[in-house]
Amino acid sequence: MSKLYAITLLFVLPVFSGEFNDCGNNKQAQLLVKLISTDKEQKRTNIRCNILLTRAAEAKAKKMAEYGLVVHNLGGSPNARLEKIGYKLPKHYGVEFNSNQVEAIAGGYSDAIDVWDAFKRSKGHRTHLLGEHELYLEQDEIGIALVKKWESPHVEYWVVYLTKGHQKNQAYSGNFDNIPNKTLFILEQPKP
Known part of the structure; x- marks a missing residue:
């Protein structure tokens, strides 16, 4: 019976590997990792937790x-921020002020389900x-943080880092003119 359970578990969670605690700084952030990793429309076959990305997400949040801002370039570009803390990105990502192939942010969403719905409705984030x-x-590799500050304009601040770690002799085979950049994609909960 336990072998059947183990085989079933492997088929239920094919996209995710790692401890959720390493992926998110709290229960809501960990739930968002699960929602992203197990979404039926997820194209990736594997997403690993990276505690360094989680810590970077928490610091940014x-x-x-x-x-009181929801902005990508607070203290430099998202790509440069990860490089600065020692996370080595692929060279083709860039570190210029507007370089962002790694970060999704949102403000004013109180729980993981709401922010995931909003991310999925935004073409760039989706x-x-x-x-x-x-x-x-x-x-x-993924790391997510949610920070709440009641006296700030948005109260909730979400940061998602989802990226590829650097590998030796790594090259990009796609069109360099077609590398997406998410600097302008910011989600804020509409005011009532």
Whole structure:
């Protein structure tokens, strides 16, 4: 009976590997990891947790809450931010001020289900988080954070890092003119 259970479990969670605790800084962030990883439209075959990405997401979410802003380029580009903390990105991602192939952010969504619905309705976020572009499809490491600050304008600040770690002799075989950049895609909960 236990062999059947183990085989069934492998078929239920084919996209995700790792401990959810390493993927998210709290229960809601961990739930968002699960929603992204197990979505029926997810194109990736494997997503791994990376605690460094989770810590980077938490630091970025805290900074957005401190300033009351939901913005990608707070303290530099998302790509440059990851490089600065020691996460080595593929060379073709770039580190210029507007370079963002790794980060999804949102403000004002109180739970993982609401923010996931909003991300899926945004073409840029959906393409990134579900791996609907060849560049994003190769991304296989994730870290997510949710920070709440009641006295700030948005209260809830979400940061998702989903990227590909650097590998020796790594090359991009796609069209360099067609590399997506998500700098302008920001989600804020509409005000009532």
